[in-house]
Amino acid sequence: MEQKQTIENAIIVGGGTAGWLAAAMLSSYCPEINFKVIEPIDSKIIGVGEGSWPSLTKELMALQINPEALGITMKIGVEYLDWGGQEEILSNRYFHPFLLRKPIRRIGISSSHSIEWQNFNHYWTVNHPYDIWKQAASKKKARSLGVHVNTQRLAWALKARALLNENCKLLSATVKKVNVENNNIISVETESGSVVTGDYWIDATGFKKILASNLKIEEQDFSDRIKVDTAITVNVQSEEENNAAWTQALAMPAGWAWKIATKGNISYGYVYSSKYTSDRKARKLLKEISNTKIKPHKIKWKPKIVTKPYQPNCTLVGLSCGFLEPLEAMSSQMMMKNIKITVKLLKQKAKSHQAFEEIQQKANERWLPWVNKAAAYIAFHYAVSKREGKFWQDYRDFANEYEEMLEIAQLAAFRKHEDALFKGAPFSVASWQVVLAGAEAVR
Numbered sequence: 001m002e003q004k005q006t007i008e009n010a011i012i013v014g015g016g017t018a019g020w021l022a023a024a025m026l027s028s029y030c031p032e033i034n035f036k037v038i039e040p041i042d043s044k045i046i047g048v049g050e051g052s053w054p055s056l057t058k059e060l061m062a063l064q065i066n067p068e069a070l071g072i073t074m075k076i077g078v079e080y081l082d083w084g085g086q087e088e089i090l091s092n093r094y095f096h097p098f099l100l101r102k103p104i105r106r107i108g109i110s111s112s113h114s115i116e117w118q119n120f121n122h123y124w125t126v127n128h129p130y131d132i133w134k135q136a137a138s139k140k141k142a143r144s145l146g147v148h149v150n151t152q153r154l155a156w157a158l159k160a161r162a163l164l165n166e167n168c169k170l171l172s173a174t175v176k177k178v179n180v181e182n183n184n185i186i187s188v189e190t191e192s193g194s195v196v197t198g199d200y201w202i203d204a205t206g207f208k209k210i211l212a213s214n215l216k217i218e219e220q221d222f223s224d225r226i227k228v229d230t231a232i233t234v235n236v237q238s239e240e241e242n243n244a245a246w247t248q249a250l251a252m253p254a255g256w257a258w259k260i261a262t263k264g265n266i267s268y269g270y271v272y273s274s275k276y277t278s279d280r281k282a283r284k285l286l287k288e289i290s291n292t293k294i295k296p297h298k299i300k301w302k303p304k305i306v307t308k309p310y311q312p313n314c315t316l317v318g319l320s321c322g323f324l325e326p327l328e329a330m331s332s333q334m335m336m337k338n339i340k341i342t343v344k345l346l347k348q349k350a351k352s353h354q355a356f357e358e359i360q361q362k363a364n365e366r367w368l369p370w371v372n373k374a375a376a377y378i379a380f381h382y383a384v385s386k387r388e389g390k391f392w393q394d395y396r397d398f399a400n401e402y403e404e405m406l407e408i409a410q411l412a413a414f415r416k417h418e419d420a421l422f423k424g425a426p427f428s429v430a431s432w433q434v435v436l437a438g439a440e441a442v443r
């Protein structure tokens with residue numbers, strides 16, 4: 001069957017953060033297209049308190065979503081605790097701030113710490129976190145900051161925003177069959193027996209990949225460089241807000257643990273490799289950190305990413321596109337990237353099918369190199385640590401052979417930030433330097 005040259009109806013399947021963010025953005029930026037979101041009545045989403053990149057903050061502001069109603073806290077960066085593994089290092093912590101755009105000139109553990117803490121400490125010591133948003137927003141600084149957000153509340157807010165647009169409708173249903181011809185999705189059938197047709201599709205069904213699993217997709221397996229594959233999480237109600245302005249990432253025997261505070265709630269999670277520890281041991285450690293008896297929720301995944309998120313008439317958005325691990329919150333960045341490119345694709349399709357295909361091809365070609373650089377950066381955090389234990393030692397042994405990571409790390413150490421390896425990469429030379437400095441790998 002020939003592909004239709006214009007797009008009148010686009011269908012988004014899945015009502016998690018990815019589905020509703022796609023719905024809110026696409027229906028706002030492509031008003032000429034009608035969107036339908038298929039969301040199960042008993043929709044279950046990956047709902048952990050999460051940290052995002054500034055790109056999500058910018059978009060929430062553009063969509064005029066009120067952050068206070070969401071219990072959002074600002075995220076000025078990530079505090080890494082115990083990653084060095086050397087007790088003599090300045091309290092064994094370092095900070096990766098978002099506002100650090102330019103490479104550090106004089107790199108060294110003490111200088112980088114003082115620069116960072118001086119610049120960013122006042123955001124939370126002087127102000128109440130919720131005033132920061134207002135203050136920062138009024139100064140247009142919020143655009144450079146990320147947010148901590150409860151995923152479920154974010155999905156609800158995005159849903160409310162998307163459904164304000166007349167060209168976005170909800171269909172409460174569960175997809176049970178996907179009809180495909182020549183790798184093009186023609187229609188889906190729901191459990192209640194209705195058939196939904198569409199010209200373009202968004203797979204936002206999370207790890208289930210309901211649409212994508214019917215297409216000819218390939219995935220790259222990252223388990224050599226991304227060793228964690230399991231997370232256990234708990235949410236604890238709390239009025240504690242001291243640490244609300246950044247994510248804490250605490251190094252652990254077989255991975256790391258997060259602490260993320262949103263308004264009235266703290267999310268704890270231990271992200272670990274199932275090869276190096278047991279669920280029982282992990283639960284014990286999480287209990288100690290979180291100081292709660294609440295039974296944690298367990299999530300398991302294979303660190304794999306789809307090689308081409310832009311299929312002939314479908315984009316894979318969110319977890320359906322794959323997942324590495326939560327360190328450095330790459331998922332929200334991937335999600336945003338894929339939605340933005342889809343906006344471009346849908347707009348272009350109305351003008352020229354050839355241009356649409358060109359954008360699609362280019363975006364697919366650039367995708368994997370970009371993801372590989374993100375994976376290299378994530379692996380780098382573990383590789384430069386001097387922590388003891390088999391998990392950490394194995395990471396270092398592997399990293400000695402991981403050429404792309406070594407190459408970029410070397411450039412970062414010598415501040416060769418003009419190099420093509422950093423062009424269009426998800427993390428700047430300054431971000432690499434922060435990790436190098438934090439682990440006292442350079443002075």
Ligand SMILES: Cc1cc2nc3c(=O)[nH]c(=O)nc-3n(C[C@H](O)[C@H](O)[C@H](O)COP(=O)(O)OP(=O)(O)OC[C@H]3O[C@@H](n4cnc5c(N)ncnc54)[C@H](O)[C@@H]3O)c2cc1C
Nearest residue numbers: 014015016017018044045046051175205206318319331332
């Ligand atoms: C442990 C962990 C920690 C994370 N931490 C972070 C972080 O700090 N920062 C960050 O940016 N990201 C993080 N992420 C990723 C983030 O959670 C996701 O990118 C984000 O929530 C988007 O999820 P999603 O909407 O793709 O999938 P989900 O939330 O799983 O939503 C899937 C939707 O599809 C629907 N669905 C499923 N089957 C069907 C069907 N047959 N028919 C119709 N609909 C269907 C479901 O009901 C649901 O509505 C983390 C992920 C994990 C696993």
